[in-house]
Amino acid sequence: MSKSIVIKGGTVINRSSQEVADVKIENDCVVEVGKNLKGDIQLDASGCIVSSGFVDLHAHLREPGKEEAETIETGSRAGALGGYTALVAMPNTDPPQDSVAVIDFVREQGKRAGLVDVVPSGCITLGRQGESLAPMAELANAGVTLFTDDGNGVQDAALMRRALEYAKGLGITLAQHCEVAELTKGAVMNECSCCTDLGLPGWPSIAEELMVFRDIELVRITGASMHFLHLSTMRSVELVRAAKRDGLAITAEVTPHHLSLTQELLSSYNPVFKVNPPLRSIDDIRALKAGLLDGTIDAIATDHAPHPRRDKEMSLDMAPPGMLGLETALGVVLAEGGCEIRDVVALMSWNPAKIARIDAEHGRDVVAGIKANLCVFDPQLTWSVDPERLASKSINTPYVGRTLRGRVRHTMFKGTATVIDGQAQK
Amino acid sequence: MKHLRSIDELGLDGLTGLLQLTDHMAEINQRPVPKVPALRGRTVASLFFEDSTRTRLSFETAAKRLSADTMTFNVSTSSVNKGESLRDTVATITDMGVDAFVVRHKSVGIPWQISQWTTASIINAGDGAHQHPTQALVDCYTIREATHAQNFSGMKIAIVGDIKHSRVARSNIQAFTLLGANVVLVAPPTLLPPDVSHWPVSVSHKLDEIIDKVDVLYMLRLQSERMAQGHVPTLREYSEQYGLTQKRVLALKSDAIVMHPGPMNRGVEMQIDPSDVKNSLIHRQVANGVSVRMAVLFELLGSGSSLGGQA
Numbered sequence: 001m002s003k004s005i006v007i008k009g010g011t012v013i014n015r016s017s018q019e020v021a022d023v024k025i026e027n028d029c030v031v032e033v034g035k036n037l038k039g040d041i042q043l044d045a046s047g048c049i050v051s052s053g054f055v056d057l058h059a060h061l062r063e064p065g066k067e068e069a070e071t072i073e074t075g076s077r078a079g080a081l082g083g084y085t086a087l088v089a090m091p092n093t094d095p096p097q098d099s100v101a102v103i104d105f106v107r108e109q110g111k112r113a114g115l116v117d118v119v120p121s122g123c124i125t126l127g128r129q130g131e132s133l134a135p136m137a138e139l140a141n142a143g144v145t146l147f148t149d150d151g152n153g154v155q156d157a158a159l160m161r162r163a164l165e166y167a168k169g170l171g172i173t174l175a176q177h178c179e180v181a182e183l184t185k186g187a188v189m190n191e192c193s194c195c196t197d198l199g200l201p202g203w204p205s206i207a208e209e210l211m212v213f214r215d216i217e218l219v220r221i222t223g224a225s226m227h228f229l230h231l232s233t234m235r236s237v238e239l240v241r242a243a244k245r246d247g248l249a250i251t252a253e254v255t256p257h258h259l260s261l262t263q264e265l266l267s268s269y270n271p272v273f274k275v276n277p278p279l280r281s282i283d284d285i286r287a288l289k290a291g292l293l294d295g296t297i298d299a300i301a302t303d304h305a306p307h308p309r310r311d312k313e314m315s316l317d318m319a320p321p322g323m324l325g326l327e328t329a330l331g332v333v334l335a336e337g338g339c340e341i342r343d344v345v346a347l348m349s350w351n352p353a354k355i356a357r358i359d360a361e362h363g364r365d366v367v368a369g370i371k372a373n374l375c376v377f378d379p380q381l382t383w384s385v386d387p388e389r390l391a392s393k394s395i396n397t398p399y400v401g402r403t404l405r406g407r408v409r410h411t412m413f414k415g416t417a418t419v420i421d422g423q424a425q426k
Numbered sequence: 427m428k429h430l431r432s433i434d435e436l437g438l439d440g441l442t443g444l445l446q447l448t449d450h451m452a453e454i455n456q457r458p459v460p461k462v463p464a465l466r467g468r469t470v471a472s473l474f475f476e477d478s479t480r481t482r483l484s485f486e487t488a489a490k491r492l493s494a495d496t497m498t499f500n501v502s503t504s505s506v507n508k509g510e511s512l513r514d515t516v517a518t519i520t521d522m523g524v525d526a527f528v529v530r531h532k533s534v535g536i537p538w539q540i541s542q543w544t545t546a547s548i549i550n551a552g553d554g555a556h557q558h559p560t561q562a563l564v565d566c567y568t569i570r571e572a573t574h575a576q577n578f579s580g581m582k583i584a585i586v587g588d589i590k591h592s593r594v595a596r597s598n599i600q601a602f603t604l605l606g607a608n609v610v611l612v613a614p615p616t617l618l619p620p621d622v623s624h625w626p627v628s629v630s631h632k633l634d635e636i637i638d639k640v641d642v643l644y645m646l647r648l649q650s651e652r653m654a655q656g657h658v659p660t661l662r663e664y665s666e667q668y669g670l671t672q673k674r675v676l677a678l679k680s681d682a683i684v685m686h687p688g689p690m691n692r693g694v695e696m697q698i699d700p701s702d703v704k705n706s707l708i709h710r711q712v713a714n715g716v717s718v719r720m721a722v723l724f725e726l727l728g729s730g731s732s733l734g735g736q737a
Binding site for chain 2 (some may be wrong): 195316317
């Protein structure tokens, strides 16, 4: 039998309780939550929160295809350091995740790394081309529960309708990257006064909102379930709020960067701030935060998008969009998200685990008997990011020079400490 | 001053200072031997990633008249086509010993990015639809020369055409308004940026409504690709609404000035020969290009040295 671990003196946050307690882990499970527990290994958690491990609905791990930017192993390590125990791997790999072979490969690489559960998402359309459906039943049989063409929105409304109808029969969820492509050709940043000054093509809010609206109506007539990825605008939040009021099976996420960074950063000409959807206005940020508070937004997801240094040294129009997120998400959300710690745990663990349908092992209350997927974090600790010291293979973090608050101290994945005192254990 | 990347960065004092310095350069250019040793030993590299005739030639001429050495980077034969990154290219040329880069690129922001990778001065010779500060200096100098006005207060300047995609317009709007002019933008809404409410300008969609009220009519080039992108239905329709026709020339105030940054699209925005316009300054714009760019190079690279003497 392996050594027992006790997490000492943290505040355990569960759905209906919050108390200082020790958490004892044996093998891969929590065996006891209580006072004065003893174990072979003790991890100090005084001043810290103990919660279920975080679940990221939106991670680009880049393998297979762009291992120069990230591998499943380096992305998993970045995730563990960010308090994550499960990452949904986005399907815009090369080849894309539209076949069982690629799905199995991604999952196996995740197991080999052994730092988090890597949960591959599947493509909605073959090759993410938006032309014909991917073999969703086959992929669903291989365990895929979340399907998306992320990076592209499915443009063809008839095809999206068919996809939703088909998905309903399989009991899976489709996740949309909302962007009407005709409205964003060549777009670099939000369409705003700043893009007027810079002479850059704008990415108007309406390009997101039109697709949010279209898909809400498609959900209404198909009865399927739908998740909206990385919402970024005020009206998107309003549309989703109204759809939920109508009782539709819709969930939505926002990213830490859309809660904390604004469009004006692009006037530094630094492509690290180029992201899709683009950074928006302060009014949009306020609306997204209000959406977090009233439950319109279900999850905070990173859209972790590593890119090699040379790609982000290209011009604003040529550089690929995307920024790192896994290692900074908690610190950004606690510093700037404007929610209570309990809400943060709900948004980063409980709700996304449910959306990804991995809530048998993730996002559980910390009680005896659960799989020991846990995050221990200090919610007050302030820190700043050194891009060269990130575990990610890439350095494209937009948070250099900003103070973050809240840092992961220990992460437990299936009973094994993947992170102790902020250090990755393998 | 280390770099010249935008008019904004230059400010009113920098702008008027350069216009005054240009007077000295214009005087040098009228000498029998228009050459001074002011920048002897300095090296100016032209990095043109986009086609240019007049801007590149006028910078090179300006550098030579100040006795600087010049280096021309030709993109079609360069390592960029072998996959070398812009950063590596800039670092390589910097290592050869360069004091200033004159940069033109189709992408917005390149001059700012490059200035992080080199110790040399950066002169923006046009970045995407963003800025073209030396063109604005040329235009301000040319208006000043023609009107003998030290500042432009009370002057009404119309900029006509594709504002949305024009770096010349963005630099000139900043420069003209800094000098006190009232600027009116004249274009169909599709050729205006999405939101200009924060710019200190007025907007008109009808050239004929303002043509008899302006002191300067500044025509912009319309690129034919704008039709394919649906910004205007046809060139003929654009030309009818916004082109300079003989009829419109007659509607101008008698002392109104006509300008164009070139290259002109004859038959599109210019339906007449510019020489038919009494107060066309289009040739002066080209002629002043060298003097203005001499002033810029001297300002950035001529620290401590005097302008006097013969080369």
